[in-house]
Amino acid sequence: MIANATVLRVTFDGARASGVELARGGAIETLQARAEVILAAGAFNSPQVLMCSGIGPADELRALGIAVRHDAPEVGRNLIDHIDFTFNKRVHSSETVGYSLRGAVRMTAGFVRYLRGRRGMLTTNVAEAGGFLKSRPELDRPDLQLHFCTALVDDHSRRLHWGHGYSLHVCVLRPASRGTLTLASADARVAPVIDPRFLSDTRDLDALAQGARLARRILDAPALAQLGGRELYTHGEQSDAQLRETIARHADTIYHPAATCRMGGDARSVVDPQLRVRGVTGLRIADASVMPTLIGGNTNAPSVMIGERAADFIAQTRSARDTVLQRVDA
């Protein structure tokens, strides 16, 4: 394994992927593949490396001076991600994770308890509960996911608040909005331009607004209502228009980008059903970028499963090749 290296592009011998070029410690190296090249750089970087290798929308590649190897218009398209809105509620109780003098005392006691018996508040994973809901009863499967956190989670915890509280995330499981990933440079060390175009399809805001109403019913139920408190950004907002405006201002990713190198049986798809990149040979992709669309849940386990399937496909290809070689030998 090589760590602390950035793959710059896939190298080719004719139409066949032969290895990768990478940058490591200020030097550029080329690695030769013995069989195939497997790209697994994730939904943002696999399309980037493909485009830097000349596989992508031809006009965009030419504009950056990249020689076009295969015109693949959907590389970097169809970007889809779970859009999420977080209800935050401040409470007076210091029982949740937070910042206060009383909280610091509790945390210190919790630390001692954890060291002694691996018990107490430090055993929390913060995101302690979850659920799947239908925004409308007539739907045949849930279209919203909830995550309940025992702390205030504002702007991915980049914005910290003095005091205590809890939060309830509402996430649209099958968003209709589609974004793009394009190159800012022909150099894969330069970050690509990511435009998720969240809420560009109004159905996503409709689902979030409906989900927010359902989430409020949970917050207002006796078990949580007894903690009292006040919503952080949505306090007193009752009208649909007010809620929608606040949601649109604060909703953000829950880190599940996918589908930028879509798998499919059609000629426009980036990889075929065996994860082989169309237009070249000896190159597969095995990560969340190949998902044809986003799944209705978290993406880590499905990404691992894509890796497992890729391993099966590679093993099948090798055993088929070995069988042919044995026949030739015989």
Ligand SMILES: Cc1cc2nc3c(=O)[nH]c(=O)nc-3n(C[C@H](O)[C@H](O)[C@H](O)COP(=O)(O)OP(=O)(O)OC[C@H]3O[C@@H](n4cnc5c(N)ncnc54)[C@H](O)[C@@H]3O)c2cc1C
């Ligand atoms: C903050 C956060 C929290 C998350 N929480 C959850 C969760 O609770 N549950 C869940 O199911 N999912 C969660 N996810 C999503 C989950 O991590 C992803 O769906 C999953 O990791 C996708 O796997 P992947 O193989 O497609 O890409 P990645 O796991 O992103 O792997 C890509 C790898 O390629 C490397 N790479 C990229 N470009 C290059 C290059 N040019 N050269 C060399 N290496 C390169 C990257 O460093 C990375 O190691 C979370 C994601 C984030 C960011």
